[in-house]
Amino acid sequence: MKLGFIGTGNMAGAIMGGIIRKGIIKPEEIIGSDISEAGREKVRELYGICVTDDNRKVAAESEVIVLSVKPQFYAEAIAQIRDCISEEQLVITIAPGKTLSWLEEQFGKPVRIVRTMPNTPALVGEGMTAACANQYVTEENRAYALELLGAFGKVEFVPEHLIDAVVAVSGSSPAYVFLFIEAMADAAVAEGMPRQQAYQFAAQAVYGSAKMVLETGKHPAELKDMVCSPAGTTIEAVRVLEEKGFRSAVIEAMKACADVSRNL
Ligand SMILES: NC(=O)C1=CN([C@@H]2O[C@H](COP(=O)(O)OP(=O)(O)OC[C@H]3O[C@@H](n4cnc5c(N)ncnc54)[C@H](O)[C@@H]3O)[C@@H](O)[C@H]2O)C=CC1
Numbered sequence: 001m002k003l004g005f006i007g008t009g010n011m012a013g014a015i016m017g018g019i020i021r022k023g024i025i026k027p028e029e030i031i032g033s034d035i036s037e038a039g040r041e042k043v044r045e046l047y048g049i050c051v052t053d054d055n056r057k058v059a060a061e062s063e064v065i066v067l068s069v070k071p072q073f074y075a076e077a078i079a080q081i082r083d084c085i086s087e088e089q090l091v092i093t094i095a096p097g098k099t100l101s102w103l104e105e106q107f108g109k110p111v112r113i114v115r116t117m118p119n120t121p122a123l124v125g126e127g128m129t130a131a132c133a134n135q136y137v138t139e140e141n142r143a144y145a146l147e148l149l150g151a152f153g154k155v156e157f158v159p160e161h162l163i164d165a166v167v168a169v170s171g172s173s174p175a176y177v178f179l180f181i182e183a184m185a186d187a188a189v190a191e192g193m194p195r196q197q198a199y200q201f202a203a204q205a206v207y208g209s210a211k212m213v214l215e216t217g218k219h220p221a222e223l224k225d226m227v228c229s230p231a232g233t234t235i236e237a238v239r240v241l242e243e244k245g246f247r248s249a250v251i252e253a254m255k256a257c258a259d260v261s262r263n264l
């Protein structure tokens with residue numbers, strides 16, 4: 001089985017890193033192409049995969065091809081590889097805004113496509129990926145896609161119209177979470193805590209809280225109430241966050257994010 005990546009940047013690196021770490025595909029069975037030599041060398045050094053500057057070589061040699069360039073370069077990359085793609089190969093896309101019907105139009109022939117939205121926590125095996133498939137994708141392809149995407153985290157098939165919501169809630173959200181961790185660490189530093197220790201305390205608190213939501217099955221509000229003692233410290237922090245529009249800021253930010261995805 002050969003897995004190919006067209007574009008070997010951040011997201012491709014996170015996916016291949018996650019897959020190699022899990023051991024389901026050997027590095028020598030992975031090939032990646034990139035127009036940037038630095039981009040190619042980075043993944044070759046980090047993960048030991050084969051690299052080339054030839055997108056068509058990747059398309060011709062791989063059973064599964066991940067299109068991992070920015071959405072703006074999708075049309076160009078597809079135009080380069082479309083005559084190398086056969087009906088048996090599986091194309092996996094990871095770009096926001098590029099719908100199955102748009103992708104089919106670009107290929108201009110029947111191609112098996114699984115459209116996905118992953119996120120960078122794939123790198124540490126804790127990704128969250130949504131997927132949807134076109135009419136040419138077989139049950140076997142679906143099962144394989146679940147195995148492959150499941151190698152670096154959780155994966156769920158969703159109706160295609162939910163992909164823009166997925167971009168906001170998991171594709172892009174690691175960035176807001178990192179911002180939140182950084183802000184909490186800044187506040188801890190302001191209280192006198194050393195910087196590195198502050199990152200660890202903030203990140204572990206976010207990690208543990210996320211785990212509580214996933215493992216207890218309790219409503220997040222119930223878990224929040226468990227932290228807020230009457231007349232205590234936490235409710236004062238919650239009051240200030242609400243006063244500053246924290247919840248609304250998150251909702252508005254995610255709406256803006258989904259809108260960009262819809263209109264790409
Ligand atoms: N970074 C993230 O957190 C996530 C990114 N994505 C999607 O993943 C895709 C890649 O994003 P990133 O990895 O963040 O971008 P990136 O900029 O890190 O990587 C893209 C790579 O594609 C290369 N490239 C550009 N044109 C090319 C071409 N014609 N042929 C071959 N290589 C070419 C660039 O040199 C670069 O190394 C995008 O569609 C993005 O929307 C999806 C989910 C999360």
Ligand SMILES: O=C(O)[C@@H]1CCC=N1
Pocket residue numbers: 096167171172
């Ligand atoms: O910012 C972006 O466009 C990509 C898509 C999801 C995460 N990063």
